[in-house]
Amino acid sequence: NAGVTQTPKFQVLKTGQSMTLQCAQDMNHEYMSWYRQDPGMGLRLIHYSVGAGITDQGEVPNGYNVSRSTTEDFPLRLLSAAPSQTSVYFCASRADRGNSKNIQYFGAGTRLSVL
Amino acid sequence: DQQVKQNSPSLSVQEGRISILNCDYTNSMFDYFLWYKKYPAEGPTFLISISSIKDKNEDGRFTVFLNKSAKHLSLHIVPSQPGDSAVYFCAASQIYNQGGKLIFGQGTELSVKP
Numbered sequence: 669n670a671g672v673t674q675t676p677k678f679q680v681l682k683t684g685q686s687m688t689l690q691c692a693q694d695m696n697h698e699y700m701s702w703y704r705q706d707p708g709m710g711l712r713l714i715h716y717s718v719g720a721g722i723t724d725q726g727e728v729p730n731g732y733n734v735s736r737s738t739t740e741d742f743p744l745r746l747l748s749a750a751p752s753q754t755s756v757y758f759c760a761s762r763a764d765r766g767n768s769k770n771i772q773y774f775g776a777g778t779r780l781s782v783l
Numbered sequence: 784d785q786q787v788k789q790n791s792p793s794l795s796v797q798e799g800r801i802s803i804l805n806c807d808y809t810n811s812m813f814d815y816f817l818w819y820k821k822y823p824a825e826g827p828t829f830l831i832s833i834s835s836i837k838d839k840n841e842d843g844r845f846t847v848f849l850n851k852s853a854k855h856l857s858l859h860i861v862p863s864q865p866g867d868s869a870v871y872f873c874a875a876s877q878i879y880n881q882g883g884k885l886i887f888g889q890g891t892e893l894s895v896k897p
Contacts, residue, residue, distance in 0.1 A: 710872060710887040758826055770815050770878060772885060774826035
């Protein structure tokens with residue numbers, strides 16, 4: 669059972685480039701989310717989805733787009749990368765029923781540098 | 784406005800002693816709290832949680848205490864082991880509102896010395 673898988677693990681971009689961070693989960697979880705971790709700031713929620721076809725904004729959504737066409741996948745798109753988006757990005761998923769329904773499970777992260 | 788705060792960026796304890804990590808929150812609507820542990824170059828892993836209807840939850844060496852009147856929770860690790868050295872994040876959510884979004888504190892880096 670792979671859990672939450674993020675690709676790539678590392679990425680370097682130039683300012684203005686676009687890219688997509690991939691996230692896939694094989695636990696049939698309804699809820700998925702994206703966070704960024706910056707020094708001294710903890711993890712901040714970017715976007716989240718409560719099911720296929722439904723997305724909503726978190727605390728820091730500007731500069732990022734998401735879509736949820738399937739239960740398994742929740743890609744995060746940077747349309748025009750900026751140095752302020754240099755960060756470590758984590759994807760997480762959560763079941764919405766059952767004993768562990770309030771616990772989010774995280775991927776290993778994508779470390780992104782924007783030059 | 785930081786709704787969840789961990790005011791100690793770091794903590795160092797001796798192996799075998801107790802580690803106490805603290806977390807404060809400002810939003811009285813939070814009704815579920817979690818602690819995550821994070822090693823370098825890995826994603827956060829769930830450690831222990833507590834519902835607002837309880838004031839204590841235990842799991843082996845880990846105990847979380849919740850003081851709702853003070854809007855404060857703490858994580859106790861007894862006895863501490865070198866393998867516990869990691870960054871610990873507390874997180875809060877409203878289960879039935881706002882999609883159960885997690886709001887994280889800044890993290891506390893725990894170092895357990897042999």
